[in-house]
Amino acid sequence: MRKGRSPMRTLKPGWAMLTAVAFGLSAPVCAQSPYGIGRPATAAEIAGWNIDISRDGANLPPGSGSVAHGHEVFDQQCVACHGEKGEGGVGDRLVGGQGTIATSKPIKTVGSYWPYAPTLFDYIRRAMPQNAPQSLSNDEVYAVSAYILHLNDLLPADATLDARTLSAIKMPNRGMFTGDPRPDVRNPACVTGC
Amino acid sequence: MAPKSPNGAGHADGAKRKLSRRQILGEGSALLGGALASGVAGQQAVAEMATTNADNLPPNVPEWMKAPGDPMGSQLYGMPSPFEKNVVKNISKKLPQYLSASGRTPLQDLDGIITPNGLFYERHHGGVPTIDPEQHRLMLHGLVDRPLIFTMEDIRRFPSESRIHFIECSGNPVYTKPYGKTASDLVGLLSCAEWTGVSLKLVLQEAGLRPEAKWLVAEGADAAALTRSVPIDKCLDDAMLVYSQNGERLRPQQGYPLRLLLPGFEGNMNVKWLRRLKAVEEPAYSREETSKYTDLMPDGTAREFTFYMEAKSIVTRPSGGQRLSTTGFHEITGIAWSGHGKIKRVDVSVDGGKNWQAAKLQEPVLTRALTRFRLPWHWDGQPAVIQSRAIDETDYVQPTFSELLAVRGENSFYHNNAIQPWRIDAQGQVTNANA
Numbered sequence: 322m323r324k325g326r327s328p329m330r331t332l333k334p335g336w337a338m339l340t341a342v343a344f345g346l347s348a349p350v351c352a353q354s355p356y357g358i359g360r361p362a363t364a365a366e367i368a369g370w371n372i373d374i375s376r377d378g379a380n381l382p383p384g385s386g387s388v389a390h391g392h393e394v395f396d397q398q399c400v401a402c403h404g405e406k407g408e409g410g411v412g413d414r415l416v417g418g419q420g421t422i423a424t425s426k427p428i429k430t431v432g433s434y435w436p437y438a439p440t441l442f443d444y445i446r447r448a449m450p451q452n453a454p455q456s457l458s459n460d461e462v463y464a465v466s467a468y469i470l471h472l473n474d475l476l477p478a479d480a481t482l483d484a485r486t487l488s489a490i491k492m493p494n495r496g497m498f499t500g501d502p503r504p505d506v507r508n509p510a511c512v513t514g515c
Numbered sequence: 516m517a518p519k520s521p522n523g524a525g526h527a528d529g530a531k532r533k534l535s536r537r538q539i540l541g542e543g544s545a546l547l548g549g550a551l552a553s554g555v556a557g558q559q560a561v562a563e564m565a566t567t568n569a570d571n572l573p574p575n576v577p578e579w580m581k582a583p584g585d586p587m588g589s590q591l592y593g594m595p596s597p598f599e600k601n602v603v604k605n606i607s608k609k610l611p612q613y614l615s616a617s618g619r620t621p622l623q624d625l626d627g628i629i630t631p632n633g634l635f636y637e638r639h640h641g642g643v644p645t646i647d648p649e650q651h652r653l654m655l656h657g658l659v660d661r662p663l664i665f666t667m668e669d670i671r672r673f674p675s676e677s678r679i680h681f682i683e684c685s686g687n688p689v690y691t692k693p694y695g696k697t698a699s700d701l702v703g704l705l706s707c708a709e710w711t712g713v714s715l716k717l718v719l720q721e722a723g724l725r726p727e728a729k730w731l732v733a734e735g736a737d738a739a740a741l742t743r744s745v746p747i748d749k750c751l752d753d754a755m756l757v758y759s760q761n762g763e764r765l766r767p768q769q770g771y772p773l774r775l776l777l778p779g780f781e782g783n784m785n786v787k788w789l790r791r792l793k794a795v796e797e798p799a800y801s802r803e804e805t806s807k808y809t810d811l812m813p814d815g816t817a818r819e820f821t822f823y824m825e826a827k828s829i830v831t832r833p834s835g836g837q838r839l840s841t842t843g844f845h846e847i848t849g850i851a852w853s854g855h856g857k858i859k860r861v862d863v864s865v866d867g868g869k870n871w872q873a874a875k876l877q878e879p880v881l882t883r884a885l886t887r888f889r890l891p892w893h894w895d896g897q898p899a900v901i902q903s904r905a906i907d908e909t910d911y912v913q914p915t916f917s918e919l920l921a922v923r924g925e926n927s928f929y930h931n932n933a934i935q936p937w938r939i940d941a942q943g944q945v946t947n948a949n950a
Contacts, residue, residue: 498818
């Protein structure tokens with residue numbers, strides 16, 4: 322049993338007694354589970370569901386895709402909502418806008434606003450295309466990511482993207498995110514004769 | 516149905532309604548025009564004449580007393596009266612699409628603090644999934660001693676609790692024109708319910724959370740597989756996994772069969788159709804918490820992880836789109852809320868913000884829940900601007916829109932909690948004073 326943050330230690334004495342009863346009556350998955358509810362998740366089950374890609378791309382899957390292949394996938398799967406060149410439509414604009422973010426008419430796109438390139442892979446794989454999410458192969462996701470990055474002048478036309486090259490791309494807006502400074506607006510709460 | 520009586524029984528109720536049906540019918544359109552010009556009372560009488568069957572008014576016996584009503588069982592799940600058919604979700608007809616879209620609660624038509632389940636606001640990023648609870652699983656993995664999978668039956672075996680909390684979308688409303696006309700247009704991405712479920716802390720203890728876990732990444736089982744990262748302190752504080760809403764199972768639009776509830780945090784983080792929780796050292800930096808739900812500032816920087824909804828209030832009656840039917844007594848009422856705790860005070864101004872007085876708060880005042888406020892008011896028939904400002908238990912004061920814009924500019928998009936003024940004209944018509 323590990324030290325420090327044992328779940329048992331954070332329970333009040335009454336709970337500990339209840340827990341002991343639960344322990345005796347049920348078949349807990351593990352001796353440390355206070356209630357013995359749930360069953361162990363297998364590595365295979367977790368692998369099937371855990372599709373998160375970290376911002377540094379460290380857990381990107383094997384596979385690769387070229388800008389040229391991405392162009393084909395984009396034409397088939399994406400243009401209906403995002404436009405021929407990612408200019409937007411029913412779906413978000415994906416291309417352009419660099420240099421507009423600090424102006425009065427900011428245009429937020431993958432190229433102008435997104436801080437991390439691997440997030441593009443994560444999002445396309447989990448949620449796109451909207452009518453059939455999680456239907457693209459990893460190679461297709463790499464390819465369409467490559468094409469969108471190419472349209473934003475972040476990847477050459479003859480490039481191929483894989484885990485290593487996608488992780489290496491530094492997005493232009495990456496350094497522009499800050500924490501939450503609120504409360505940042507003060508109302509003096511004048512009551513009379515304001 | 517009995518034929519209409521040509522005379523008598525046509526007098527509208529109330530001393531202010533001076534014109535009778537007979538007078539209007541008998542004296543023709545000249546008087547009708549006069550009634551319209553003479554102010555709110557006359558208009559009200561005319562409107563009532565057009566819609567009311569005088570046979571149902573005193574001294575006559577109304578038709579619904581002369582025959583039995585609908586038998587037991589005519590509605591196995593009760594619906595509102597057909598006369599309330601216009602009290603529905605407020606969904607724009609001009610949205611570019613309806614799969615990633617939002618629908619608003621008609622706040623101006625509701626009383627109290629609890630939002631009926633059918634009118635709870637909606638925001639989806641990939642439509643509303645239809646999930647068989649028998650086939651739904653919650654996976655808890657990552658930095659835990661024992662990765663676990665729970666069925667819905669498992670979740671309901673945990674000790675349960677019920678709490679009343681609001682949920683508000685962080686883009687409610689945005690900072691740019693066109694500004695909304697009604698309370699619903701402006702802040703209708705806000706609702707409040709009694710939630711029942713299990714403390715997230717208990718579920719995490721079951722898996723044995725490791726000390727290096729600083730965040731929990733929550734994922735929905737919708738077509739967006741929507742993902743948000745939650746600081747572990749919140750998860751071990753008042754976060755819940757909820758399966759019921761106002762006494763019945765969650766509605767599909769609110770995450771059936773399981774939803775993460777983070778009281779006071781922006782709505783998007785209260786992940787619906789919850790299927791996975793992963794304990795991690797750093798946030799996922801998902802699309803939803805980088806390219807969306809970050810607050811752009813005029814200098815081009817953007818605030819990320821802006822979780823809490825700051826104190827806010829709005830007058831819901833009288834409010835935009837409504838009309839004061841007469842001079843004299845009117846109750847001003849509305850709702851206030853804060854992601855940081857309880858509402859301490861609500862001030863109301865009826866003179867365009869020159870003077871403010873404390874409204875009465877309906878008990879109980881609950882933390883991170885809507886609080887109903889009320890102020891008695893006599894309208895003298897002169898144009899007026901009415902508004903409310905909330906002060907929460909941290910002594911934070913809801914700002915004016917100009918105060919907010921001065922700091923954040925027009926493109927911050929999220930977390931607009933500005934005071935909302937309503938203009939009342941001499942005819943009693945209420946409109947958005949910012950528009």
